[in-house]
Amino acid sequence: MAKAIVAKNVVKRYITRVRKGLVRSVKKIIEALRGVSFEVRHGEVVGLLGPNGAGKTTAVKIIATLLLPDDGEVYVEGFDVVREANEVRKRIGLLLSVEKGFYGKLTGRENLEYFGALYGIPRSVLRRRIDELMKLLELDKLGASSRLYEEYSLGMKARLGLARALLKDPPILLLDEPTLGLDPPSARKIRSVVKELARNGKAVLYTTHNMFEAEIVCDRILLINRGKIVAEGSPEELKSKIPQMRTVVVYVRGFNPNDVERVAELVGVKPSLGIDEEGFAMLKFQVRKPEEVLNDIVKGIAKLGCEIARLRIEEPTLEDVFLYFASR
Amino acid sequence: MGFIEILYAETRFVWAGLLRRKSALFTALLYPYILTAFVILVGSTMGSPQLFVVRVGIEPVPFFIVSSFMLMSIMGVVDDIFWKPLFDEFMGTLPYVIASPVDRVLYFVALPLPRLIIVLFIGLSSVLPVMIMYYGVAGVYEAVVVMLLAGFGALVFATLAMCITGALYIAGGETWRSLNVIRPLLMVLLGVFYPRWLMPLTAQYLSWALPPSHVVEAVHRMLAETTGNAVQYFVLLGVATALAILYAPIGSTSIRAWERKKLREGISV
Structure with missing residues (x-):
């Protein structure tokens, strides 16, 4: 399998200011990623698993060119996320939060048309693609095409988010907790679509807190804690790694x-x-x-x-x- | 990715949103009249319409209708550029806009155009009837020129608006508060309700730095018929264009610097 994402020693520090008294504030450095290295290949779902604040979303944002790393290198299909951000952007589909990320006063279809146009998809292709995705994610059955986004249920929002991620048919998908808070049918639908996409050769980086989900969706899991990858392998390999009885x-x-x-x-x-x-x-x-x-x-x-x-x-x-x- | 695609996307966005907010559309149609009524009523407490004609050289009603319309056109562009990043951040769409392979400068230039087109059409229900009422058939010609110049005035403000937007967002903090201070200042300095030639000298100097203020002055001079010399109009429009071109590289740098800052700090989801 070809390498879709390669991260080498990625470091990211956030600088915040903590107020001390009325005027004085002190700089505080938070190390979100401390030398993270991993690879994701085409045709596999790689789960990024870790507690809150472990650095999962930071890693996803860096790969998605939404955050600059302080050190290290990240390549998406051989393109550097810092120097060749636009090439990277053409190759990734992104889902960051299932709760928002669309315009409330537009319908699902209009939202997809808007982002499709921003992604530079020709209009004739875009219309066909939206129809396909509406069908694939069963959004058409839910009447998502003509309903305003602000009237959507969380499950519909998540499906629409995945539809946008797939709009330009990218070879790489970055999904940040795509089933968070969803009802079982919607979560199951999203999981099955993700697995199917990986079978068709897409590389998927999937962050989740849900162990059950990680076990059934991911071919490989990266355990991240306090900004470091602490373990890596298939669910079975990971289980065999712990000294636990x-x-x-x-x-x-x-x-x-x-x-x-x-x-x-x-x-x-x-x-x-x-x-x-x-x-x-x-x-x-x-x-x-x-x-x-x-x-x-x-x-x-x-x-x-x-x-x-x-x-x-x-x-x-x-x-x-x-x-x-x-x-x- | 080309300008046309971005423009198409923005047009879809603006039109779909506007058609669903019928009240907003209705208010936009009424706005020039509301503003005119407000200004004339306030003005009447301080002086008579005759005094206004003596001082400015234009009848108050066409002056304020035209001024309100120009203000809507120009500030509409500025508002679109000023507020869209905040709006996108609030809606959670900013990461997806930034993660799109769109040239950010082209994006900011395309942003205000769809709404501007709608606003210009509003001139048909505000500027046109009033101009016909006051100037007869010649009013049609003047109304068309006013509408075209309003569009031009709005467009030449885009690059300066980009400079200000980038700078404000780079400065950080609660940007919307700063915007709420800057907007009224710009409104005053544009000279739409208070002709520039009547402004204090310091305000005049500041006003000259704003490209659309020259277009506004050209329109006011046309209405006042203070000059029959077309060269003066072209000079004013030329200065506006030159300033807009001068601000373009600064605006582009400012927007790119803002994006860079966002990417360093992280875009909230």
């Missing part, structure tokens, strides 16, 4: 709660004890490699004269991964 959950019939210490001695790992809805004792063993202790657990519980009703192994979720790296 897997959890072996054993549902035991006839277990005496006083035997927890005994089990710990037999297995070598102290379990936590709980009771499930059916009344089974629920022993949870936090282990690094479940396959190495599974036998001991089964034998240990059998020695206590108890019966195992069922057993399952819980893998860490992407949320665990996120929390692990965010806390470092």
